[in-house]
Amino acid sequence: MLSVEPPNTEPDTGSCHAALRKLHPLERTRAVPPRKRGEGQWALGYREPLNKNEETKKNDDPLNVGRRIVEIYSRTGFDSIDPADLRGRFRWYGLYTQRKPGIDGGKTGSIPEEELDDRYFMMRVRIDGRQLSLAQLRTLADVSVKYARNTADITDRQNIQYHWIAIEDVPAIWDAFEKVGLTTMEACGDSPRAFLGCPVAGIDEDEVIDARPVTEDIRERYIGSKEFSNLPRKFKTAISGCASHCTVHEINDISFVGVVNEDGVAGYDLFVGGGLSTNPMYAERIGVFVRPEQAHEVWKGVISVFRDYGYRRLRNRARLKFLMKDWGPAKFREVLQNEYLGYELPDGPPPAAPKPSRDHVGVHRQKDGNYYVGFAPQVGRVNGEKLNLIADLAEKYGSGRTALTADQKMIILDVPEAATEALVAELEQHDLQVNPSSFRRQSMACTGIEYCKLAIVETKQRTMDLVDELEKRLPTFDRPITINMNGCPNSCARVQTADIGLKGQLVVDEDGNQVEGYQIHLGGQLGQAFGKKVRGLKTTSANLTDYVERIVRRYDEQHSEGETFAQWVGRADESDLQ
Structure with missing residues (x-):
């Protein structure tokens, strides 16, 4: 292994410029005299870092931190980590410090980041839309059990996300991933993050x-x-x-x-x-x-x-x-x-409209005559033990291959038609629903205040509780409806594109107390419109389930034949949306 170098904190006297000239032979023809500050665009001559993030990246390429993690930090411990690496370059290897337990949402953004930092990490593993082999899924499960306190979430970027990762364990985790062709490299950071791909590519009939x-x-x-x-x-x-x-x-x-x-x-x-x-x-x-x-x-x-x-x-x-x-x-x-x-691309046609359902949940025929079976863990929350169970079922009923979806769901591939019924029964026995309610099928939630330093409110458990209660209160409701919950304004769970988007914030309850709550976005449609924000429409966490039940009932009562929730929101009286 190459020798380890510390971050370069000396001013860059020209190497960056030379590299860019090599990359961009047309640079001199398009450069213009920089304005006083500009937007920091390299192609227009703005080379000097204009904020702390840009300075950190210029001082040392973030990919160099991988060696320091393996050869220094994993041996000398958390307290030895350079702050510029800890809160900057670590992200290029899928690592963020997680939120220290017990810090309420009112302090998010108001106290220094180092006070929010726990001594453990969230880790993202990039899957890049690939179908997972049995060895890959078992490795993901084993890492969860051995190093992440049995945590594992399926994200809406088709990643696996762990918590409670200690810096001392990172090299062993990376070694395990490398053996099966997985990586955490550039799962986060100012980088080309994990790719999304169709989980049934190559086998989908359509x-x-x-x-x-x-x-x-x-x-x-x-x-x-x-x-x-x-x-x-x-x-x-x-x-x-x-x-x-x-x-x-x-x-x-x-x-x-x-x-x-x-x-x-x-x-x-x-x-x-x-x-x-x-x-x-x-x-x-x-x-x-x-x-x-x-x-x-x-x-x-x-x-x-x-x-x-x-x-x-x-x-x-x-x-x-x-x-x-x-x-x-x-x-x-x-x-x-x-x-x-250096060449022109021809004009091309737009894509056809998507099929009515985008999520691949359910039992579907493959090109080869086998079937794939998509199921819905609650808001993507699984764990190592459950991943090992899914691996067992994939090996028992299929070829061992599985896949993650961009909706926090999962799929077992290559199942003979005669085995589908038994597989569905076993999955649902473990609360992995192949025929979920509308609420379970189309709900998503981000990490939330449990682990995320940006979050203001709880999300995962609250969404699970919301779905459970809606299934009890509205057992016959079967129209498509998406409910997405986010713990902060960043929309990791796509609140603006959901039928009911819930964005976490602090609100004032009827007694004048500041409590956890949500701003409500209604009627989002992917590629068409973002959710409507009705003036003053917010709810406390305590009143959340009552609100969602009320508005779903109104839609169920008032919709016309074939009318979607978003279409109904577009014509509904504002009073009906309260």
């Missing part, structure tokens, strides 16, 4: 194109490359040929969506600039047709545009969506083609 070769090609070429380890902020990718549009292409920084052009050739439509958080924006169609063999070049071009032209001065504007908003798709296409690809 798919437009099998995107797995393209996804694997891009992953092998660019993940862990220092060419893209210093982006303005995170960069989210979705690559899929799924007819259900299960990778929610509308809200990713870049998405390749399967289409067939006028010559009958299968390829991809390109979407750029989606994202939620406090300024939600849907991705824009660039209007081009991308052949599968071009996809890696186009991906590299788009992420390079973000790296070079993305806004670095203000963190709250450092996402690709803001550049797209200012440029528009026509200019983005022009820059992509002229400055990065």
Whole structure:
């Protein structure tokens, strides 16, 4: 192993400039005299770091921290970790300090981060939309049991997320993952984060194109490359040929969506600039047709545009969506083609409308005559023991292969038709519902205050309790409805795109006390509209279930034939939404 070097804290006197000149031969033709501060765009000559995050990345490439974790910090312990590594570069290896227990939501954002830090870590494992082998799933389960106090959550980025990870155990965890082809590299940070892919790619009867070769090609070429380890902020990718549009292409920084052009050739439509958080924006169609063999070049071009032209001065504007908003798709296409690809992409068709359900839950036939069985753990919360149980069932009834979905759900693949009924029975015996209620099937929740330093309120358990109570109060309700809960404004659980989005905040109850509660977004529709915020519409945690029951009952009573919840919200009297 190479020798370990500490972070470089000396001023960079030109290496960054030289590297960029090498990467961008057209730099001199497009550079302009910088304004006083600008937006921190490298391509326009703004080289000096304009905030602490940019300075940390310039001082030492974040990918270098991996060696320090293995050779220094895991041996010398938590107290030896350089703060710039702990709260900065560790993220490039999927590690965040988790929230210290007992700190209430009123202190989030008001006390120094080091006071919120526990001595343990959250760890994300990138799956990149791949179907998991039996060995991979058992390794994920074993790491949970041995090193993470039996915690494991399925995220809506198709990651596995652990808690209670000690720095001393990280090398052993990485060794276990490496043996089965998994990694935590660039699962977080200002980097190309985990890719979304259709969990039934290659086996779904209705798919437009099998995107797995393209996804694997891009992953092998660019993940862990220092060419893209210093982006303005995170960069989210979705690559899929799924007819259900299960990778929610509308809200990713870049998405390749399967289409067939006028010559009958299968390829991809390109979407750029989606994202939620406090300024939600849907991705824009660039209007081009991308052949599968071009996809890696186009991906590299788009992420390079973000790296070079993305806004670095203000963190709250450092996402690709803001550049797209200012440029528009026509200019983005022009820059992509002229400055990065060196050739024009042909115009292409838009994707077909998605199938009614995007989540792959239930029993479905595969191309080969076998079946896949999708099921719903409550809000993605599983654990090591349950993952081992799922591995047992996958081995018993299928080929051993499983997959995670972008809706915090899971799938067992390659099940003979004769075995599906027995598999469904065993899954449901362990509360892994294949035929879940509408509330269970389409609910999601972020990590919440239990572990997250950004959170203000509880989410996971509260959503589970909400779903359980709604199933009791409304046992016959069977219309599709999404209920997403987030612990802060960042929308990790996509509150703006849900029928009922619940954004955590502190509210005042009827007695004048400040308590946990939620701002309510109503009628969100992926790719069409964000949830409506009714003036003053909030609820305390104590009144949450009563509110959701009330509004679901009103929709059930008032909807017309075929009318969705979002459509009803759009025409309902404001009084009916209270």
